[in-house]
Amino acid sequence: MLAGIVSGLLASIAGLASLASYPALLLVGLPPVLANVTNTIALVFAGIGSTISSLKELHGHWKKVLLFIVLSLLGGIAGSLFLLLAPAASFEKSVPFFVLTAGILIIISSFRKIKTNTAKNNNRWISLLSLVGIFLAGSYDGYFGAGGGIIYLALLSLVVKDRFVTVNAMKNVIASAANLIATIIFIFKFNIAWLTVIPLGIGLLVGGYLGPIIIRHSNVHFLQILIAFASFGLAAYLFIKTYL
Template identity: 60%
Template sequence: MVRIFIFLIIAGFVAGLLASVAGLASLASYPALLMVGLPPVIANVTNTTALVFSGIGSMASSIKELKGNWKRLGVYVGLSLVGSIGGSILLLMAPAASFEKVVPFFILVAGILLWMSGRKKDVSTRKLKAANVTAEKHFWVSFISLAGIVLVGAYTGYFGAAGGVIFLAILSIIMDDKFTVVNATKNAIAFIGNLVAAIIFIFKSHIDWLYVIPLGFGLLIGGYTGPIIVRHANIHLLRVLISLAAFGLAIYLFITAYF
């Protein structure tokens, strides 16, 4: 049991870094829970609950970037919660396996969006500004972007794997801010979404609290450390690396879902 606790603390720390830097926490935490013997659905809800600790760490470390953005953040969080609540309830009614065949394509698109937004000339931001020239184009850009946040919130509450990186991709397109601010916004949205989903799971499902504790401790430390790394990292390189990680994850999930 001691070895399992140490293993989950380490896995949690790695997942916390991935969560707060790239939105890919489940790349480390979810497989870790499967490796210690939890069945998939229980591992999913336990993982979502533990990710709340990563959110606490990243939020505490991201206050500097979130200052002055609370109103906009509130809108994004509200939209995400609408989807997250629906997705969490759906998970309790239907097996998560029904999403396995579409997840790789979600993540592939997220990787492409991040790759595009990470180019030095910031093509995505220029296109977004150009799209807002007319009222009609502004409406459609806003509608698609906000609808995307709701849908990703639903996806995160239902399945969750790489939901953060998809949020990061959407926010990189619609926000005209530094990557540190975009990343902090993503962390806040993910934190609130995981918190609400965890509350639903507490009353409606079974959570393995014995594994939440060590995994959550590692996630807390990793989540706090991640935003600090982002402040000092080469942002363009970081986006490229996150994009490549998303491509790799999409390929892996495609193989496991279809072969």
């Protein structure tokens, strides 16, 4: 449950829940693919907690959020189906690179500033590419999920001109939707380790609720940098474990 609370905080603050939850599931003996499936299902609880806690920031943005949710859901379906078809060995070897990419993206998103004087045509192309990117992020989220929230956060920073706390709240809802559709598919395809999902999910619910509250009163940039370096450490650990 402690791993769940930490993961819920990481999920709702910067989208890196799996920095804590995925290694914890591996430590208790779950194989990589089953650990990923269990992790994805439990992450739905973090989405519930963070959404309830972020209703203030989400007010007036639901129309835009619903568009993003549809795109991420379609991507989540594609990603979860790909996971069912891909060999477990190839999945395990790809995990360190996914986590490393997530760390790089969080640094990019933490330094990115939206320029208000960008030409309208450029804004349209950026918006279009970002919408496609949200679909691809949903695919990634359905396939693995670790760092998926960071990818959403980086993309949303291109199309949503609002405070970080609002962009982050949108990210939490979108990532939760992708996890939910992947969960529905996994329930019918896998033997779920429910005795592991339940305590992890309770922790994620608590951590997910507390995360947005912490963001409102913290130096967000500093938190993002810390989590980025944590993701680099996890990527290095997983790389050594897999390849050496």
